[in-house]
Amino acid sequence: MSGSGDRRDSAVRIGVLFPDLLGTYGDGGNAVVLAQRLAWRDIPVDVVTVAAGQAAPDSCDLYLVGGGEDGPQVQATRELAQSRALHRAVDAGAVVLAVCAGMQILGHRFPDAAGTDQAGLGLLDCDTVRVDRPRAVGELLTRDAAVPDPSDPSGAGRCELGVLTGFENHAGRTVPGQECATLAAVEVGEGNGDGTEGVVCGKVVGTYLHGPVLARNPRLADLLLGWVVGADVLAPLDDGEVDELRTERLRAARSHELAPRRSWRDLLRRS
C-alpha cells in the first residue's frame, strides 16, 4: 500500500464490495467516477468487483461500500464481519467510502428490517438508530465540508471540500461518536439527523449522499484519490459539466423542490 505522496508503479486497486447486495441507488457510479478520474490522468487503475459470496480482498487501495435494502445490508455485514478483510485493509491504510447503508454497517450498530439492533463492523465511530420520524427522502445539501487531514499528525490540518450535494433516502438516523469527525453541517435535508452529515474516521468516510456522491462532488472524489496516490499527482480536470449540475441542484435544494417531509418536532429540534 502506498502512502500519500508516493509515486506508484502499480495500478490503483479499487474494491467495489458486494454491488449485488449494496447497489440499489446507483452508487456503483462512484467506482466509474474514480476509475475515470484516474484514467483521464493516465494513472493505471484496476477495479475489483466483489460479488456476495466471494472473498473480499484485503489488498485494495480504496474500497467502496454502497447503499442497499435492509436484508442484503445484514448479509453484507455478516460476510465482512466473518472475513475481516476490510478491517485488515483499513489497518494497513486503505481508503473507504461507505454510502448510506454502507455507512450504517461500518458503525457500531444499526437496526435491521425488524428494528432489531445488528452489530456493525466498528470501523466508524457511530451508531445508527431507528427513530419515529418519516423516512428522509430528498435533496441533501451541506454547508462547506472539511475533513481532518489524515497525514497531519497534529490533527489540526483540514481538507476543504466545499458544499456537498446529493440525494438521501434512509430511515435510520446516525449518531456520530467522539472518535470521529463529521463531514459537514446540513443546509437542506436530514443527513445524520442531528444537523450534521457524514462520519469520518481517518481515511474511512461515511455519508448519506447518493447521486452518486462522487459524480456530484468531484472534490471529494479527488480527496479520496489523493489519499491513495498523493494529491500532487492529480492534475486538474475540466469539471465544467459537473459545475452546471451542481449549480442546478443547489438551486433546487435551496428552493426546497425536493426537501424531505418534516414534522413539527424536527423543526423544533433543529431550530
Place this chain on the structure above:
Amino acid sequence: MSTSPSPARPPARTSPTTHLPARARLAVATGRAVAGASKLVHFGSGSVIGGRAALLVDRDLLGQLTAGREVLIVSATNGKTTTTRLLVAALGTDRPVVSNSLGANMTPGIVAALGTADPDATAVLEVDERWVAPVLADTHAGTVLLLNLSRDQLDRTQEVRKLAERWHQALAATPPARVVANADDPLVVWAASAAPSVVWVATGQEWTSDAAGCPNCSGRISFEPGSWRCTACDLARPEPDVSVDDTGVILPSGRVDLDLALPGRVNRVNAAFALAAATALGADPQAAAVAAGTVQEVAGRYRVARIGGRDVRLLLAKNPAGWHEAIDMLAPAPAPVVVAINARIADGHDPSWLWDVDYERLAGRVVVATGERRHDLAVRLRYAGVEHETAADITEAVARAAAAPGHEPGSVVDVAANYTAFQEYLELVGGPA
C-alpha cells in the same frame, strides 16, 4: 377504455349498467359525471378522478363491476402496458374484451374503464405493481400475468423485495386459476410459487441486479447462462412451459410463428406472455399471434411523429432494466439519438439510477441530452465516454441530433425518454392514439 370485438361474436355493448346493484349504478353515474366535468375544464381525461368519485359512492365498486366477469391481471415493473395491449389483441380474437388501455392502472382508473363496459366482456387489466393485492382481492381474477420486478422510482416505490412479498401474499390469499410468470426472474418465481398453477415463461432476462439476494431465504442466488438457483435453499429456475425464438413462440400447445410490428427482443417476450394467457383461455394460437403482430404502437410508445419539422420515433425507457432492452431498439451507431430525463413524482425524484444503466453502450454516436435532469445525464455520459450535447427543450434536441454527424438526411431520429418526459412529448405530437 378500448374494446376489441371478435369477428365471430357480436360487438361489445356499452353503457349497460342495469345488471349492477343500485348503489353501484349510482357510483358509476357519479364517476362519469365527475369525469365529464373534469374533462370539460381540461383537467386531463378525468378517468382517474371520476373513478375516485365513484369509489366514494361504492367502495366495493370494482368487485361489483367484475362479479361474474372473467378477469386477467397484468403486472410488472416494465412492459405491463405493452403486454396488456398485446393480450387485448390476442384474446380479442376469441371474445369481447375490455381494458384500461389509458394506463390508469390503480383501482380508480380500473373502475373508470369498467364502469360502462359490456358486462359479458372479459376484462384485461393492467395493474400497478403495488396494487396487485387489492385488485386481485376485489376482482378474483382467474389469470394473473407477472412479467418482472426491478428497481424503479427509487425514492417512491417500495423495495422490490417487499413488492415480491406482497405479490406472494396476494396470490396465497386469492389464488387465481392460473398464473403466467417469468421463469428467469427469481423475485417473480418466488412470488408466483404461492399460486397453485403456474405457466412459466422463459424470458432470457439479462437484468438480474435486483435479485442477488434470495427472496425466500436471503441466501445468495447464483446465475449462470439460462439458469439460476439459490445457493442456500430450494428456490431455482423452474422448467419453462413457454419460450421465444427468433421468429416465433413455443407454447405448451406447440410452436406458432410471430411477426411483430413492435420492435425489440423484449416485445417478443411480452407477446409470449400474451399468447400464453390468451391460448390458455381458449384463443386459437395462430389467430392470436396474427392479432398481436398487428399492434403498432402502445399508448404512444414507438410512435413516429413530427417534432420541429423532423420525423422522430418515441421510445419509453424509465429504469435500468427498461434501458437495458431499449438501447438495443435504438437505431444503430453512428445515428445520433436524443435521450430525455425528468425526475418528477411519477419518474421518481432520484435519477441516480442513470448510473445503473450501461450508457457506455451508446458510444460511437452523438447523444443529445434533454429534459429537466439533462445535466445529470450529461455528467453520466461524460463518465461513460459518450460524445454528447445538451439541449434545453425537445425541439432544439431533435434539431441538434439531426445536425450531428452520423445522421442520415431524412431518417427518423430516435427519442428515448423516461415517463413524464415521454408523456410531455406525446402531448406535443397529439396525445395517445
